[in-house]
Every structure is written in C-alpha cells, then in structure tokens.
Amino acid sequence: MxxxxxxxxxxxxxxxxxxxxxxxxxxxxxxxxxxxxxxxxxxxxxxxxxASKSDLFFAVFEWIAETSWTRARIGVDSLGAPASEKLRAMGRSLVEQWSGMDDYYGLVMEFWSASSSSELRDRFKGVFQEMYSSFRGIVSGLVREGMARGEFRGDADPEAVAAALVGTWDALILQAWFDETFDLETTTERFLSVVLQGLAARPDPPPEPSDGRKP
Amino acid sequence: MxxxxxxxxxxxxxxxxxxxxxxxxxxxxxxxxxxxxxxxxxxxxxxxxxASKSDLFFAVFEWIAETSWTRARIGVDSLGAPASEKLRAMGRSLVEQWSGMDDYYGLVMEFWSASSSSELRDRFKGVFQEMYSSFRGIVSGLVREGMARGEFRGDADPEAVAAALVGTWDALILQAWFDETFDLETTTERFLSVVLQGLAARPDPPPEPSDGRKP
DNA sequence: AAATACCGACCGACTGGTCAGTATTATAAG
DNA sequence: CTTATAATACTGACCAGTCGGTCGGTATTT
The missing domain is CATH 1.10.10.60 (Homeodomain-like)
Structure with a gap:
C-alpha cells in the first residue's frame, strides 16, 4: 500500500x-x-x-456526521411509493439506525454541547446546520411530492412539517436514549400516523365533486 | 434578616x-x-x-429546572377551553418562555452533555426523566381530555402523542437556537395544526364549512 | 472576646503539546 | 544480495501552565 x-x-x-x-x-x-x-x-x-485535541474532536465529528448521514438516506428510494409510505420508511430507518448507535450517542451530546460554546462553536454549528438543512430538504420534498399527487392537503406547509418532523424524530430518539423503557418504534409509528392523518387530503368529500349539482 | x-x-x-x-x-x-x-x-x-464545583453545577441545574418548570405550566389553566386550545396555549407559552431564555440556553446543552457522561450522570438523568415525565403527563392528560369530550378521535394513543409533541417542541426550540433565521412561532403553530387535524374526531378539515348543506 | 464569615496564597495533581533521540523503512551503491 | 545511507515514523519523558480545593490568618458580627 x-x-x-x-x-x-x-x-x-x-x-x-x-x-x-x-x-x-x-x-x-x-x-x-x-x-x-x-x-x-x-x-x-x-x-x-x-494538529490538536480539538482538531481530533472535530475530525471525529465529521466522521460520525458523514457515516450517519449516508445511512440516513436509506429508505427514501422506494420509487413510486406514496409519499406517506416514504415518510414511514424514513422514520423506521432513522429509528433503526440510531438504535444501533447507542455507543456513540453520548458523542452527539458532546457535539451539541461543543457547538454551543468553546472555540469550536462555529465549525460545529456550520456542519450541524448544513446537515439538518439537507435533511429537512429531503422531508419537505416528500411532503411536496405528496401534495402534488393529491395525497396530502394542498394547504400544508412543507417546510414547517419537515422541520417539525425531523425535530420529532430527533427528540424521540433522544428520549429513548434517556429512558430505556421508552418504546421508540411504537411511539414514532403512531405519532407519524397522526401527522399523516392530519396531512391527508380530505378522504370524505370527493376531490372532484361532480355529483351533478352546483351550490 | x-x-x-x-x-x-x-x-x-x-x-x-x-x-x-x-x-x-x-x-x-x-x-x-x-x-x-x-x-x-x-x-x-x-x-x-x-461542596465542590460539581455540586455547584448541579445546584444551578436544579435552579433552572425549577424555575423553567414552574413557568412551563402557564397557559394550561384556561378552564373549560377545548383541549386543542389548551394545547395551542401550551405550545405558545413554551416557545415564548424559551425565546426569552437565550442567555441560558447554552446551559441546557451543558446539562444534557453532563447527563450523558461524568460522575454527575445519574443525578442529572434522574431529574431530567422526572421533568419530562411530568410534562408528558400534562400533555397526555390534555389529549385524554379531548378524547373524552369527543373532540379527538377515540383511537389515538395519548402517551405517544404526548411524548412526540413534547419532543417536537423541544426540538424546534433547539433548532431556533441554532438558526436565528428560523421562524419558531409559525412553525410550531402550523405543525400543531396538522397534528390537531390528525387528532380531530371528524376528518372534516374546514372548521366552518357552513354553506348550509350537508353531505 | 468568642464566634462566624471571609479571603487568596499555596499545593498537588493533571494535561496538552514538544522534542531529542530511537527504530523502521526506503533508496542507492557496491 | 548485502551494505550504507538517507528519510520517515515513532516514542515517552519532560515542560509550562491550569485548576480544584485547602488552610492559616484576618475582618466582621454577635
């Protein structure tokens, strides 16, 4: 070599x-x-x-960010599936991934903490923002896709939903990490169902009324 | 004195x-x-x-936890209001509270980080769990209230919704902390609307259709 | 005049980073 | 292939600096 x-x-x-x-x-x-x-x-x-301990720490951060990011995209590629299915797949894949990262979760805390103080702040903050922003981009894309297909209500706010959903996943994983009795899979699944329910285009009134009458 | x-x-x-x-x-x-x-x-x-630096740190933690906890309950007491209204009020009050805590937000990071390593872990973890659990209790109580009133669907899972909602609030506040361009109020409000929509008993979106006819 | 509150110089422990010197590998010459 | 030499990789004792915590002594209150 x-x-x-x-x-x-x-x-x-x-x-x-x-x-x-x-x-x-x-x-x-x-x-x-x-x-x-x-x-x-x-x-x-x-x-x-x-070059230094700090540099080393940042290198670790980049490494974890890289690997976890590449893994995070799994599941979005199920072509042709309804957007709701893709979102479900994404949630599952995220949860699964992080459940296997127990060993490193403490590091994430450390990263967050580093990004809020110390000289490393700016470097960390930048990478964090970038990561979250791309991630939100994927999710909001899915939401938009669902809206275009008529699967979701037309008046949804894709950005807001994406930001919140990403946040929710994060927070639930965090919660599971704190409390080993917490049922991460079920909670994630059920809550996502509620959200999807809220996003769904009205199932009752026919989207194309055309019942022959006009108001 | x-x-x-x-x-x-x-x-x-x-x-x-x-x-x-x-x-x-x-x-x-x-x-x-x-x-x-x-x-x-x-x-x-x-x-x-x-007694020690660590003790001091923990004392700070208890102090912050105490004060922020007492403030967090504001808004839930609007008696008689629909559960959805109470949840909205809660979200608003939380967001508002934390928006004013900029100075101390770095501390929260530090606390999380401390709760994931160091000798202080167990003490911190305990208080954190307790706090979140009580908080989730309040929210799940509201959800149950809504279900009992027939305001929310009967098959919702109050625990799951509560856990996720609390997490979402947390995560969004965190996000706002990281990214000052982030519109916390709007995002929170809109996402909660989606969730409430998903929780609503009748999947009939328009709140005031009232065109005089029934389907 | 006793008790309590207050202070900051000092101590031992520890750490990030350096560097003079050693071991290992690559290259060149015989 | 063997030897000589240059270059590279590696090492841990050492240094300078920091910090949590103590303690003997001073100021203030009772």
Whole structure:
C-alpha cells in the first residue's frame, strides 16, 4: 500500500479510537494520552496525524456526521411509493439506525454541547446546520411530492412539517436514549400516523365533486 | 434578616453567578475562581457555600429546572377551553418562555452533555426523566381530555402523542437556537395544526364549512 | 472576646503539546 | 544480495501552565 494510503488509514484508526474514548469520557475528561493508548500509538505519533485535541474532536465529528448521514438516506428510494409510505420508511430507518448507535450517542451530546460554546462553536454549528438543512430538504420534498399527487392537503406547509418532523424524530430518539423503557418504534409509528392523518387530503368529500349539482 | 436567611441568599447569589459563567464558558472551561469573582466573593468563601464545583453545577441545574418548570405550566389553566386550545396555549407559552431564555440556553446543552457522561450522570438523568415525565403527563392528560369530550378521535394513543409533541417542541426550540433565521412561532403553530387535524374526531378539515348543506 | 464569615496564597495533581533521540523503512551503491 | 545511507515514523519523558480545593490568618458580627 502507498505511503499516503497507510497514513490515511492510521489517521482513521486514531479517529475511531478517539471516538470511543470521547464517547466514554466526554471531550474534557478524555486525555490525549488515553486516546493514543487506545489507538495503540505513542502520544507523539498521534500529533503527527492531528494538529490538536480539538482538531481530533472535530475530525471525529465529521466522521460520525458523514457515516450517519449516508445511512440516513436509506429508505427514501422506494420509487413510486406514496409519499406517506416514504415518510414511514424514513422514520423506521432513522429509528433503526440510531438504535444501533447507542455507543456513540453520548458523542452527539458532546457535539451539541461543543457547538454551543468553546472555540469550536462555529465549525460545529456550520456542519450541524448544513446537515439538518439537507435533511429537512429531503422531508419537505416528500411532503411536496405528496401534495402534488393529491395525497396530502394542498394547504400544508412543507417546510414547517419537515422541520417539525425531523425535530420529532430527533427528540424521540433522544428520549429513548434517556429512558430505556421508552418504546421508540411504537411511539414514532403512531405519532407519524397522526401527522399523516392530519396531512391527508380530505378522504370524505370527493376531490372532484361532480355529483351533478352546483351550490 | 436571620443568619440562616442571609446564608441562603448568598448561596443563591453564588448559584446565579455560576449560572452566568457556566452559560458563557461551559462547565469545564469555567473556573471556580471566575465564578467566585462573578459572585463577588473569595474562592474560599465560595467553598463555604458549596461542596465542590460539581455540586455547584448541579445546584444551578436544579435552579433552572425549577424555575423553567414552574413557568412551563402557564397557559394550561384556561378552564373549560377545548383541549386543542389548551394545547395551542401550551405550545405558545413554551416557545415564548424559551425565546426569552437565550442567555441560558447554552446551559441546557451543558446539562444534557453532563447527563450523558461524568460522575454527575445519574443525578442529572434522574431529574431530567422526572421533568419530562411530568410534562408528558400534562400533555397526555390534555389529549385524554379531548378524547373524552369527543373532540379527538377515540383511537389515538395519548402517551405517544404526548411524548412526540413534547419532543417536537423541544426540538424546534433547539433548532431556533441554532438558526436565528428560523421562524419558531409559525412553525410550531402550523405543525400543531396538522397534528390537531390528525387528532380531530371528524376528518372534516374546514372548521366552518357552513354553506348550509350537508353531505 | 468568642464566634462566624471571609479571603487568596499555596499545593498537588493533571494535561496538552514538544522534542531529542530511537527504530523502521526506503533508496542507492557496491 | 548485502551494505550504507538517507528519510520517515515513532516514542515517552519532560515542560509550562491550569485548576480544584485547602488552610492559616484576618475582618466582621454577635
């Protein structure tokens, strides 16, 4: 393997080791020495691959954001399905994904916290905003699709629904993380049903009245 | 004033000073010396009133939790109003409250983060769970009320709706915190409308059709 | 004059980052 | 293939600085 490739790989090893340690201890309680040990390298070596502890933390953030983001899109591609089905699939896939990320969830807290103070704020905030915004974009796109198809009411506000829905998923996952007795799947599913019910075009009155009479 | 009372008052002064400093700097970057200075006392004196930095942090947490909790209940007391109206009022009051708490919002991050690592985890987690659970209780109570009145569909799941709704409010407030261009009021209002629409007993959207005819 | 409240210099523990020196690998020459 | 040499990778003892918490002594109240 090329020298470049090896360097990259070792850097990645360090990042993943750091992710584990940061998840266990939090940013401030994690010492660089411990991270180096976890990665199986000397402290000095670690500093050959990252510029500082903060940089390392940000690299971990980017890595997690990247992987979780690519995974998050699963399920939206069921072509031709009704928008409501796509939204359901999306919810399921999100919930499923995060349920398997227990180990790293503490990191997310740490990221949020970092994005609200410290010198890293701006960098974190930017990535966060970007991520959420793309995510909202997908969801609002689905809502619009449903509206265009006549599946959803025409007077819905796609942006508002998307923002809220994304937020709800987030919050419910968070809640499940806090309270292991919380039934994430069921709650997500049922609430989404209510929302979809609220979004549905009126099922009762025929969309094309044409019963021969006029008001 | 009694010696007891004065002690209590000075402790409170220290707690509030700590809240400011923690909000500015975060738990780890805030030094006890700075907090003492902000409170206008010597470091040694501070330690007459709190046992440790961690203790102080937890005291701040309890204080914020207490005050924000008491404020959060505003608006639910509009007796006799339809459940949907009460829910709307609740949403408004929450949004309004947190919009005014900008200064302390960073603290919330810090609390979440603390509740996911460090020795303080269990204490924080407990209070958080308690708070959310009571809050969900109020909301699910409102939903049940609406169901009993025949205002909401009979097959709704009050727990699920409550959990999700509380989560949504949280998440939207968070979003507004991250993105100052975000229109919190409108989004909250519109999404709640969708949800209420989905909860409504009759899936008959127009509130005042009243063209004189019946389907 | 006793008791209480207050103070900040000081201590030990710890940490991020550095660097002089060692080990390993790549390259060149014989 | 072997040896010599340059280059790269690696290491952990060490440094400078910070911080939570203590304590002996001073000011204030009772």
């Amino acid at each position: 090329s020298s470049e490739g090896r360097k990259f790989q070792k850097r990645q090893r360090i990042i993943e080791a750091a992710a584990r340690v940061f998840a266990r201890k939090g940013f401030f309680n994690a010492s660089v020495a411990e991270i180096a040990a976890e990665a199986g390298v000397g402290k000095g070596t670690l500093y050959e691959y990252v | 009694s010696s007891e009372g004065r002690k209590f008052q000075k402790r409170q002064r220290i707690i509030e000073a700590a809240a400011r400093v923690f909000a500015r700097k975060g738990f780890f970057n805030a030094s006890v010396a700075e907090i003492a200075a902000e409170a206008g006392v010597g470091k040694g004196t501070l330690y007459e009133y709190v």
